[in-house]
Amino acid sequence: MTAPQDAPLKAPWSFALPESVHRVPASALPALIERLPKAELHLHIEGSLEPELIFALAQRNGVALPYASVEALRAAYAFTDLQSFLDIYYAGASVLLQEQDFFDMAWAYLLRAQADQVVRAELFFDPQTHTERGVPFEVVIRGLHRACRQAQASLGVSADLILCFLRHLSEEEALATLQQALPYRDLFIGVGLDSAERGHPPEKFARVFAQARALGLHVVAHAGEEGPPAYVWSALDVLQVERIDHGVRSVEDPALMDRLAAQGVPLTVCPLSNLKLCVVRDLADHPLPTLLAAGLKATINADDPAYFGGYLNDNWRATFAALPQLGPAQAYALARHSLEATFAPPEVQAAWVARLDAAFEEAAAASAPLRP
Numbered sequence: 001m002t003a004p005q006d007a008p009l010k011a012p013w014s015f016a017l018p019e020s021v022h023r024v025p026a027s028a029l030p031a032l033i034e035r036l037p038k039a040e041l042h043l044h045i046e047g048s049l050e051p052e053l054i055f056a057l058a059q060r061n062g063v064a065l066p067y068a069s070v071e072a073l074r075a076a077y078a079f080t081d082l083q084s085f086l087d088i089y090y091a092g093a094s095v096l097l098q099e100q101d102f103f104d105m106a107w108a109y110l111l112r113a114q115a116d117q118v119v120r121a122e123l124f125f126d127p128q129t130h131t132e133r134g135v136p137f138e139v140v141i142r143g144l145h146r147a148c149r150q151a152q153a154s155l156g157v158s159a160d161l162i163l164c165f166l167r168h169l170s171e172e173e174a175l176a177t178l179q180q181a182l183p184y185r186d187l188f189i190g191v192g193l194d195s196a197e198r199g200h201p202p203e204k205f206a207r208v209f210a211q212a213r214a215l216g217l218h219v220v221a222h223a224g225e226e227g228p229p230a231y232v233w234s235a236l237d238v239l240q241v242e243r244i245d246h247g248v249r250s251v252e253d254p255a256l257m258d259r260l261a262a263q264g265v266p267l268t269v270c271p272l273s274n275l276k277l278c279v280v281r282d283l284a285d286h287p288l289p290t291l292l293a294a295g296l297k298a299t300i301n302a303d304d305p306a307y308f309g310g311y312l313n314d315n316w317r318a319t320f321a322a323l324p325q326l327g328p329a330q331a332y333a334l335a336r337h338s339l340e341a342t343f344a345p346p347e348v349q350a351a352w353v354a355r356l357d358a359a360f361e362e363a364a365a366a367s368a369p370l371r372p
């Protein structure tokens with residue numbers, strides 16, 4: 001007699017779940033999560049600057065820091081909202097002066113990403129944070145780009161850069177930054193929008209995003225982190241973004257949820273960031289399961305790992321530990337969404353998805369009961 005087949009889980013996503021997903025027991029999930037190939041799509045490279053590297057660069061560059069030690073700096077990482085974090089984050093970036101500093105910061109992150117099985121990283125950088133202090137744009141982008149190329153060559157990690165405009169500054173300053181970036185057009189793949197969200201709606205940057213699109217650049221924007229669902233609507237309608245960064249407040253607006261699901265717009269969700277910046281009170285309250293159940297293309301990302309207590313796999317681990325609604329099907333969907341939401345060519349994405357499927361197949365086979 002053959003065992004009755006489990007009814008296939010009804011997945012609301014754009015792909016069928018491989019059959020192996022149903023054969024992975026929940027007990028095998030923590031180890032499997034560590035090994036899954038993933039993409040990191042929401043990572044501010046300046047937010048990967050660990051206190052130890054801040055102190056080492058401060059010493060190398062003769063920069064005075066307002067903290068006596070690594071421990072004193074780390075102790076200041078107690079945030080009440082986005083702005084309280086940004087104040088410390090911009091201060092930390094002040095030690096970055098030379099091309100080698102930008103390389104060292106990005107290289108440290110890329111090594112860490114490789115350990116978390118990141119196959120693709122699309123890294124945000126904030127040039128205005130540096131050019132405002134007199135560091136030339138070229139110094140910033142050449143150091144970061146060299147680390148990305150070396151990651152592909154020696155770590156097998158595919159990495160590219162996304163230039164973010166600071167939304168607390170004016171659109172004129174963003175336009176000037178885009179002009180400054182044009183000679184280096186081949187060294188970055190897109191533009192984004194970050195920094196203080198409240199009071200700085202996406203429509204403030206309509207013209208600079210139109211210019212970026214006309215140049216053939218990819219476009220993404222932070223929206224719906226602290227800001228209202230209306231900012232997600234205008235990021236889609238006015239900026240015409242391809243992905244929404246964060247977007248967690250979309251759960252407050254059922255019509256917006258329908259739109260995001262119908263259009264398959266990826267959301268780059270950052271659970272530990274949301275916890276540390278008090279966007280959610282507890283990870284157990286995080287809307288990620290609701291987003292997935294509604295068929296949205298949600299992904300897990302680290303945002304600013306040096307400040308929020310964890311890199312990519314730390315985010316996966318903490319999120320799955322806090323939310324029992326998340327099982328093997330959701331792990332598969334989250335990893336697959338991340339790979340298919342990259343700006344890599346479709347055939348490259350397909351090769352990564354094949355590795356994802358193989359990881360699930362291997363875990364299912366290893367968990368199968370032995371036949372007598």
Ligand SMILES: Nc1ncnc2[nH]cnc12
Nearest residue numbers: 044194195196222303304
């Ligand atoms: N979480 C975040 N939100 C907005 N801007 C940022 N810059 C760095 N991290 C950020």
Ligand SMILES: [Zn+2]
Nearest residue numbers: 044194222303
């Ligand atoms: Zn962010």
